[in-house]
Amino acid sequence: MFLQTIEEEDATGKVAGIYEKQRAQVGFVMEAAKCFTARPDLLPIYTEFSDRLRAGFSLGLREWRLITLIAAKHIPSTYCSHVYGKQLIEDLGSKEAVLAVQRDFRTAGLSDKDVAMLAYAEKVARDAPHITGIDIERLRRVGFSDQQICDIALCASFRCFVSRFFDAMGAGTEAVFIDEDVEFRSAMSVGRPL
Template identity: 55%
Template sequence: MFIKTIEPEEATGEIERLYSAEIASMGLVMQATQCWSARPDVILPIESLLHQIRDGFSLGVLNFRLITFVAAKFVPSSYCSHVYFRVLSQALGREKALAIQRDHRNAGLSDKEVAMLDYAAQISEDASRVTEADIQRLRSLGFSDLNIADIALAASFRAFMSRYFDAVGAMVEPQFLDADPAVRSELSVGRKLDSETTRTETAD
């Protein structure tokens, strides 16, 4: 991390409770969480907004994660690509997740899923190029305006989150890294892994 943040042993009050809940569920406080503690007044609203978007997502949590994963590739964000690859590997299988990362248009997804991820990728690359015709395409495939808004929100929120992580030097934790060095390299779409992270993963 490039900036000073609140370490788990230093946390008090609401931040300590947030950290404790993450340790209980994941065994650690992720840098993706801790990095927000440089602004203690912001960390809880950020966490709350993430849960509000994800837990109320009109297309379900799996699609939220698919959108996040594809958006991370195009931001580009190595941190979020590694983390969501691990999450989707558990949900869909490692080979399916890898196929989506490589080319979501040729990963055996439905036309509707491909269109959803095309929109997420377009937002992540350059949202100013989205046209009304793009939205009509989504509607023609059965997406409601609420669904479309949610896709846009998930992709845009990921760009915000991922760029902050890179800006303050958050690095992916070793437990989220794939065992295969070639896959780790593929998923490092933005910032490259540092040697210490790679050595730690190899040692584990």
């Protein structure tokens, strides 16, 4: 971490509570959470926003992870690519399937609906000013509601913000998310080197 943040043993109040909750959920406190403690008043706000965004997400966890992987590739965010790439292995059934999506989701054997969702997420991450009504109509044609389209945009945009913030703060990818497979590790390292 480039800036001073609150370590677990020094956490008090709301920060300590958030750290404890994360330890209970994932077994440790992620660098992503620690980043926000350079401004400790923001960690509770970030956590509440993130929790509400995910709790109200109208698509599934698999879709959240797919959108995040594609957005992370284009930010580019090594941290988020590793975290979500690792989580997608179970969702998609294999590392090879995750690699195929990360390389080119259009040819990875996904459904037309998944491809449309990821094409929109990619455009949000890479070129949001050029999104038009035509992009929205494509999503509606494959069955997405306006709320779901909003959620795709929120998920991809949220990833752009937090991934850039994590890199700016110097957050490092935790060892648990770094795969031993060299090809997979290399493919997920899209930005800052490990």
